[in-house]
Amino acid sequence: MSDDAERSLFAAPPIAEQERMVEAILFATAEPVTVAELEARMPHGCDPAEALVYLRRRYEGRGVNVVKVGDGWAFRTAPDLGYLMQKETVETRKLSRAAIETLAIIAYHQPCTRAEIEEIRGVAVSRGTIDQLLEMEWIRFGRRRMTPGRPVTFVVTEPFLDHFGLESARDLPGLKELRAAGLLDNRPMPGGMGAPRDEEEAEDVTGQSELFED
Amino acid sequence: MSDDAERSLFAAPPIAEQERMVEAILFATAEPVTVAELEARMPHGCDPAEALVYLRRRYEGRGVNVVKVGDGWAFRTAPDLGYLMQKETVETRKLSRAAIETLAIIAYHQPCTRAEIEEIRGVAVSRGTIDQLLEMEWIRFGRRRMTPGRPVTFVVTEPFLDHFGLESARDLPGLKELRAAGLLDNRPMPGGMGAPRDEEEAEDVTGQSELFED
């Protein structure tokens, strides 16, 4: 009620007009734009979330689509037309096998410490691998673990989601199956040889659910 | 005839599909794209000129339009939405001490020359300070003094009075009132010295009224 009253007071533009605005803003930038940013840039009283629903529908099946990336929204060309874009193709630096695996481990286990990556791969993670992924802005530092040594954790970023066309880390391929199979558990080595610390484990579970649920 | 034959031979994609292609190419390319380039990038037998007609029509009245730029085609924000591409950040900052002192002198002594301001402040007044106050429209040029050199004078403006909630510059409190309001911080001087000199105060008030009488 009060919301309606406010709206009429400020005479927000009609929704079709708001849709045009969102269209213009998303078209103009290469980076995903959040609803909050849209709201800040649009006239008072606008509802960009609603406008986005219409806009998304309008571009379904078109040559460009409205996609969600993390908290943001962006236009991206339809993947089936990638072959037309040879000229635009960006040669990405070839990632080493170690880098790809490290990235996948961080994505699926985030937040994830270096020690955990090493335990899963069974081999030391070289400084350069982490540096490379940080530099590409595909991973970033997460919160420190509240365990002895307060190790840093790594999480994946919005540019990572953007690059792989993921709405969120929850949409990682096969995530549900892996979790159901217990393969994302931080299972300690029985008897403690090289085993992860118990507290860390407990926190891990909450840390992960925080990121993936909701 | 032979053209038709060729087309059917290579089975060009339906025009709706061609429209998608043009849409994606124009979106992803950094520069405007000519019809010839479109043709070169699209599958054999496509008619990008025709697809462009459809695409242009589709984007008529939308938040972005297909426009011709030189020989090429490109997406551009609808002209009426240009304001969405500007982000205005307003920063509120306190005036510098030099500026506020200069302003105060002009307000109390107007019309007032730069030399007079410098004499009262005891330091040179920078050009920037005066410019800033002029730009803020809190001061303006008054009549020139009919003294050698005919120096310009400064007076306060209507916006100045508005900002400070004054009806006229005469409403500015005099030194006596300032002291009564506790604004003249009369620290007790050692040995009972530094008590306010009555004569000076009295002189001040007259000095002021003299200045304001025109």
Add this chain to the structure above:
Amino acid sequence: MADPDWEDTRATGVAERLAAEALIVDVEGFEGPLDLLLTLSRTQKVDLRRISVLQLAEQYLVFVDRAKALRIELAADYLVMAAWLAYLKSRLLLPPEPGEDGPSAEDLAAHLAFQLERLQAMREAAARLMARDQKGRDFFARGLPEDVTRIRKVVWTASLLDLMQAYARIRTRDDFRPFVMDRHDVFTMEQALDRMRGLIGYAGDWTDLVSYLPEGWELDPRRRRSATAAHFAASLELAKRGQIELRQTETFAPIQIRRKPDA
């Protein structure tokens, strides 16, 4: 995960040994012992969940032995894994000792199997991730982004209070004169120095510093304080110049001075 039919696997041991030998050539290609174990486990051609850890341990040990025979330098972690697998193997083969503490051999083997399965799962996940449509390869962002023009606008403010305070500050600046201290009750160090330099010759032995205070300065507390401070500072100066010696028997005890014998 002790494998009951591990005897059977011995029959096929030769083939596996040959396979392991082929792997030795490529030892550089492995990313650590776990990676090697995962590769070796493929020769079992079973689901990783049903893998024979005992057989795997055997394969690994054979691999390490062959590497040693061929004088191939193996990194320490390969040897650590070999030692651990040898231990695991013996634990799996021997009946558990009664009252033995710690995890069972089966638990250890199950964990190793879990590690391999997890590594394999992560490899597959990584492959699936990389197989996705990627930005800049399969789909594209706007090629000609229109930057948002940032317009920074500074609004300067001042309140009436600021204005009045500023004016008051300027107008009262003249009221302040430099602070001149009333010197009536102040005894300076220079004065004390002059006095002491003259007097020091007359005092033979250790004398209290207070006795140097000039007449008329010992009674009024303010004057006494100033004179004491001045004389103390002067005595430090004289001591620094090597003209006198200073002593104090204990904290707060009177400070005593005397002329330096050779000065």
